Amino acid sequence: MPLLRNRFRVIRVLSDEGGFGRTYLSEDTDKLNERCVIKQLAPKFQGTWSQKKAMDLFAEEAKRLQELGEHPQIPTLLAYFEQDNCLYLVQQFINGQNLLKELQQRKTYRPGEIQAILYDLLPVLQFIHDRGVIHRDIKPENIIRNRKDGRLSLIDFGSSKQFTAKVQKKIGTSIGSHGYSPLEQLRDGKACPASDLYALGATCFHLLTGTSPFQLWMEHGYGWVNDWRQYLRNPLIPELDCLLDKLLKKDIQQRYQSADEAIKDLTPKQILALPASGQSSGKLPVTQTPLLPVKSTLFRNIVLVSTVILLFGFGETWYNQYRRVHTILLSRLSQHHNSSDKSALNITSNNIFLANTLKGHEKSVVSVSISPDGKTIASSGDAEPTIKLWNAATGEEISTYKGHSRRVNVVAISPDGKTLVSGSDDKTIKLWNLATGKEIRTLEGHSDSIQALAISLDGKTLVSGSDDNTIKVWNLATGRLIRTFTGHTFWVRSVAISPDGRTVASGSFDKTIKIWQLGKENAIRTLAGNANTITSVAFSLDGTILASASRDRTIKLWDLATGQEIRTLVGHANTITSIAFSPDGMTLASASRDRTIKLWNLATGQEIRTLVGHADTVTSVTFSPDGKALVSGSEDNTIKIWRLSGE
Incomplete structure (x- = not known):
């Protein structure tokens, strides 16, 4: 097939809608062959009511994506055009799988995972409802889990409708999916925020029980929602039970009327009141103790x-x-703390302040690394398959490395400060001369994206983790592949090497951590107990403790000698994306999708301080080798440098 609009190249068919068109996985040649999705509308029944309806819905979907695509969990509209008597809609590609396919693989979800889904999707619904849009077709097939960070995206706005009082009262053609759509939508064609909330509740019910709402609807109509609990394997905690029950009310008046009502029931009841004036200086505090x-x-x-x-x-x-x-x-919170416990103000002898914010990435910063002398920062981002180098003292961009053909997911600088290593979605690892910016060599061997890198303290060994479920060990000097570790059943997203260079830890989407010895082929130990994906692993300075972070919002500390869990750190309100030990081994830093960085006292397990300042997910965090700086990268397109100085 020739390029569409001299720009888009079709790779393969994703789905076929029969007489109305197809959906294709494609690539955008104007954006370095970045993946995208093309929907083609080519109805065979020319001039019919069905054709007109399909064209109207197609145009509505393009309009909605244009309006709502600014949200990171809704695909962005890239183009909308007509060519050769067909309509085409081009949108952002969400690299992942929908929740129906995920359910078919795993059978059911645990209650905690359902709560996490609600935390992820209720804000998205609030966002679209606040803009007057009702989705009208929420179901597992229209929710995709991004394989990069596990975030859920809401897709397929072809059935969405602008919500106005006039629309709400109008009785028209019903749109939606039986079993997931509420009575008022299928019977009367009415749609309002409460309609989407019912569909979200039915979706959660399906994932929780493995029982299809469509099948129940076929057998019992809407009667099943009155006794939905009979399909549960085990009783739910009261908060989740009450929330799902209210989402699934047949009577729209008894249901949640807005997403924010459900959010309030999903969170603790004591809501802190804002100051009476509701005013502030607009300045964002750098730290909160x-x-x-x-x-x-x-x-x-x-x-x-x-x-x-x-x-x-x-x-x-x-x-x-x-x-x-x-x-x-x-x-x-500061006023409350100051009045109630002044002694706690000096939890740490370090004073932390935001020293600089580096701007230059067009989109998310996904990985940061700092050189041993603390003078250079390397970063990779989402916009292009490039790596940027920064002067840590001035914040100025030094240079940009180009060579990968797809996004660079991770960067690491060798302990001697001479080599930069990068891993990419193009399935390769590249080694760069940090002084000259020249590419040294390319390492090939993985069959899927490289997501994690670690270099031993002696600079001799490189370890890589990939979405091909394997870990590979390389000789950094020669580029020779030494060994491949297999054993994980899902994507490997984090790796670490012990300080003595003998042990490797890996964390995976299969919810396990595996411990490997470089001289052996099989894992010597598997650490389980996490309820969700392992997002980051790190060794303590003495190599006796392994820290792991998870999408379940916890950090676990493990005794490597026994494999026993020492302590669980709890405090983040969303997925923890990255963790790092301070050089003195006394402090652990954690970054999160809740937009904060937390510092933890490893001796006590207590939270020391929370750093706020990023406006979106903090994706990566690392200490400088001298322990005097902390560097963080974020989906707000910035890198922040936090200085630690004695008080």
Whole structure:
């Protein structure tokens, strides 16, 4: 097939809608062959009502994507055009699989995972509803889990409708999916925010029980929602039970009327009040020293995130709203802490402040690394398959490395400061001369994206983790492949090498951590106990402790000698994306999708301090070798340098 609009190249068919068109996986030649999805509308029944309806829905979907694509969990519209009597809609490709396919692989979901899904999707619904849009076809097939970070995206806005009072009252053609769509939508053609919330509830029910709402609807109509609990394998915790029950009410008046109502029931009941004036200086505090217990810290972050969500539709960009509310909430918490426990202000002898913010990436920063002398920062981002080098002192961009053909997921600098290593979606690892910027060599051997890299302290060994479920060990000097570790059943997203260079740890989407010895082929130990994907692993300086982070929002500390869990750290309100030990081994830093970085006292397990300042997910965090700086990268397109100085 020739290029569509002299730009888009079709790779393969994703789905075939029979007489109305097809959906293709494609690539955008104007963007270095970046993947995209092309929907083609080519109805065979020319001039019929069905053709007109299909064309109307197709145009509506393009319009909705244009309006809503600014949200990171909704595909962006790239193009909409007509060619050769067909309509084409080009949208962002979400690299992952939908929840129906995920359910077919794993059979059911645990209650905690259902809560995580609600945390992920309710804010998205609040976002579209605040903009007057009702999706009208929420179901597992229309929710995709991004394989990069596990975030859920809502797709297929072809059935969506602008919500107005007039639309709400109008009785028209029903659109939706039987079993997932509520009575008022299928019977009367009415659609309002509560309709989408019913569909979300039915989706959660399907994932939780493995029982299809469509089959129940075929057998019992809407009667099944009155006794949905009979399909549960085990009783739910009261909060989740009540929330699902209210989502699934047949009577629209008894159902949640907005996503924010459901969010409030998903979070603790004690909601912190804003100051009476509702005003703030607009300045974002750099650090917050939490003096509440760890459980209260978790509550604070949940309240913060949900409060931001409630403000999505108030006219400003949600980033500005985030800054404003964040300032108010943290100010209130500081006042409370200062009055109740002044002794806790000196938890640490270090004073941490935001020294600089580096801007230059067009999209998300996904990985950062700092040179041994602390003078150079390397970063990779989403916009192009490039790597940027920065002057850590001035914040100026030094150079850009180009050579990969697809996104660079991870960068690492060797302990001698001479070599930069990068791993990419193009299935290769590249070694660069950090002084000259010249490519040294390319390592090939993985059959899927490289997601994780680690270099031994002696600089001799490189370890890589990939979405091909394997870990490979390389001789960094020669590029020779030494060994391949197999044993994980899903993507490997994190690797670490012990300080003595003898042991490798790997974390995977299969929810396990495996410990390997470089001289042996099979894992010497598997650490289980996490409820979700392992996102990051790190060894302590003495090599006796392994820290692991997970999408279940916890950090676990493990005794490597026994394989026993020492302690679980709880405090983040969303997925933890990255962890790093300080050079002195006393502190652990963690980055999260809750937009914060937390510092933990490893001796006590207590949270020391929370750093706020990023406006989106913090994807990567690392200490400088001298322990005087902390560097973080974020989906807000920035890199931040935090300085640690004695008080």
